[in-house]
Amino acid sequence: MSPLLRLLALVAALAAGGCATLTPEQGAAASRVAEAARPVRVDCARDDACATPSALRALGEDALDGSAPGAPRHHALIIDYGQDALLARLSLVRSAQRALDVQTYIFDEDDAGHLFLDELLAAARRGVRVRLLVDQLSALREVQTLAALSGAHANFEMRIYNPLLGRARITYPQYVLAAACCWRRLNQRMHNKLLLVDGIAGITGGRNYQDSYFDWDPEYNFRDRDLFVAGPVVAEMAASFEEYWNARLTRTLPGLRDVGRLLLRNGVPPLPHEPFKLPARVERISRDADDPRLVDALAAQALPVGEVVFISDPPEKHRRDYGDVAPSTRGLRELIEGAREEVLLQTPYLVLSPAAQDLFRELRQRDDPPRVRVSTNSLAATDAFITYALSYKYKRRHLREFGFEIHEYKPFPQDAPIDVEATGTVDLEAAESTHGRRRARPLEREYSALRWSGFSAHERVPLLRGGVRFGMHAKSLVVDERVGVVGTHNFDPRGDNYNTESAVVIEDPSFAHALAASLRRDMAPANAWVIAPRDRPVVLSGLDYSLGKVSESLPVFDLWPNRYATSYEFRPGPGCLEPPPLHDPRFRGCHEPVGDFPEVRTGLRTLLTRIFTAFGVGLAPIL
Template identity: 70%
Template structure:
């Protein structure tokens, strides 16, 4: 074979065509029906409990829902709201509620992994189905359970258990890299249209929503990288709105039963329903301890129920599947519209927490108008540093627009550290630390040596880039080792009277591509509790403050003008000196408390620590600057 022959287009075109044909092959109507029958025939119809309450465990969390509904009247709703800051608490609440279900459980999520946390929750859901509870699980395609065999086994697990997949591109439950490339070529917009909502609803009276998916790193169980996240538990009449939203996605045109998907259906037709293997936990003792704690009502009452706040009206704002219709592309989605209205209503302060500070043009206009008011509200932003983020390309875009954020919008930005000293995290739970105790009862954590590594693919929320060859959505290398944390919470407080916890990252993806949801609570006590939580993440122990770097001694006006012109360019933003940098608070006799960057004494109490503190300067730092210069066009999908 000559080189010329080897390079002939037919030599590489044929495999591509074959791949396209195989990837686009769908099940015939007859095959779909047979696959569904195979699954249905294998499903167990035996319920392990004959009691009317499905042998549900009593739960003080579920009791909040019963109490809230009993206290409510038409026009006078009563709710209980509980912030779930700690990952361990959030997992504890989920397990306790699942065991308390006596009628139905609806679970909606973007990511559902087969690691320890995922297996633990899945096991509880199946146990609930076997005792007579109707269990429905809805997962976005790009981050569904890892193995086709697992999905095939769940298709035939029990008559009370059903799992569906939202928006299965190419008609499959899973797509590999070549299929992803094909999907990107043929259906780029649909590939990016994802169901980003998260909801656990038990018996229609208690719901949990927020940033957390079902994967170890959302519950402090990963030995390498974990998310500092936040959920909110809501008990009361607003759960009816949650249920209606779930129903809309469950019956949507883009939602498919797993047995009728190409890869799962063919597996069922070829070999029948495989057995579901027993859980294989990486850390069995940790999983057993969590399962045991979930049955401890006194512990649940002490750690969770005692912190629940009585509140009045609660609003659940959520997008519907029709957001993904072409006829709706120019409309402002319900979640985006609701959040913008709240921000526009601010009079004194907007407290915003988002992991990815990339704003749509409409959001930029909104914040610019706020700042141009005669008496503008203070806008404080909690977001990730480059050292903490799991999406360095997204960070590069926020890095590009720091001048705009600080000067034109008046933001006060605090970037989360990868090793926060005082955040609501559980280092012991990661399994990467040994723990000993001082005489005064305080813990001492000792790092257990482990091989560092990047994120697993399922952990990447920005799935449009998850397959990129340069690890676009992995944390950057750091100058020192250790388990790190990255911010993932999406929350907002308006004037310390309205608190918002949801799934929207306040970014273009949430505006246009992802379906999102949020809980809005107009209550001063709840707003203060949420504000305190966000301010804790912004404290000097947990975050660096972003402020303008010192002006050069000469030609400062010229330098500023050139940097501004460079920033305005969609590409070739190559000016080497950025407007802002990171600062570390240095307490002392003259600096007892942190100061805002606008305070005259700021530079006496803060020292600059560079644009990318804690980062091991190398390829990722270079790539960050490259995407700052050339990546503005990626903003809509980031």
């Protein structure tokens, strides 16, 4: 058989195997198998489902009791530390009396994922209705796990959003097939993240369910941010969850081809659960979540606020005929347009859509433009070097046209809300030496279009020194220290056009000030380098500038070697007690250039970064 015929045969086989779905009769039979296996017995006969009291849940009751029509009352808590984020989730799940709803993009089968899943199932067994909604591309890693969950308990149900080819999991060849037939749908992902308890309290923000979001990974962790909110707005968050739970792209587990066939063939399997890599760490956080002193101390940090606005894109954003600007994008733009003094913007990936570029360009052209400070990743810290390459390409535009003051996060921040000890690096190395190597993790990043490409576009660059690395993942906005926003939108084209997103907006000076302090800490010299124009060459500086500008304007072949800007490190000293801003005459006297890619070991990955700077502009809409 010729190579062409073999290729056609492979495509035909993929089309037949990948696109085949369960017949209605098979789907109904698989559902009956799962339903028959679900235990109905609950472990508690009390009306409160034997819930554990939690000061966090009590904030929800307090806010509802104190609210009146037209005068809502809320409590809001910024959660920066990964360990606090996990403790808060465990405490809330254990405090649930009636219902738990979880919506997320990534749900892994590592220690954090298994621990949280165990807690959800325990809640279901004591009488709480539990619903778990996960985007397909990141929904656990084993079909057997999903089949087991389909029959885990009568009070537990999991659904998958936008399953490509009608499957829970897809192989690389099937991914290629999906990319060939359905590229737009492949990229349309549910990026919303919610944890809702009894309709009175919830958490949203950047974190997924994976070790790296809770400082539990020995190699790389995300500096992230959640927002706990309690009060009437949780009803709006619950309504959004309900829309997605019943959306046309949402599927039940038995109705998926691979899960359904496994159920029909073998019945509901036992739930697989590998031993925790660090069981002592799991036991410690589990014990801490039951310690009222720790939970009370966390809840005591919540701020009383009035009105809270929840913005959420509808599932209809993924309809082909959806022509509106999505609510999350529109709401963020309107807030930035209203800035008068200062915009603090935090995004892991500084790639702006054309509309966002126009917005910041117009802000810059005002007679008295607001100061715009941006916190984002350096190449050394990012988990998406291609995305960084596009940000690197437009540094001139960001600095000159938009007036950005850019602070790029360091991979080893010195004063950050992170817990290096919690990563368990030493303990894990000892465990691996005894039990063997760790299994490879699946998705680690939020841009999954390149996940199966075979090209490691999402891997991190090698550094000059070892250690547990951290990268920025928080998505936040503060306008004039008057309005604060925490959400899921990366302020990028993907969030505008492909992903569904959500955000919580609070117009309250105290809250905005607290959120601004968190962002400013991430921008501090101990944690970030500042980006500024490099020193001009002694000769032909005008020619160098002009050629660099022309090269940058090219969609491809942006090959001019000298870039407009580079990274600077603050050096304290006499007259430099605090870092002066970029446009202060003292800036260069207090900062020294440290290169375009500080901390990065030069090699293939930095070369590829420059290549994507020159040729990768077409990837901007999906990155």
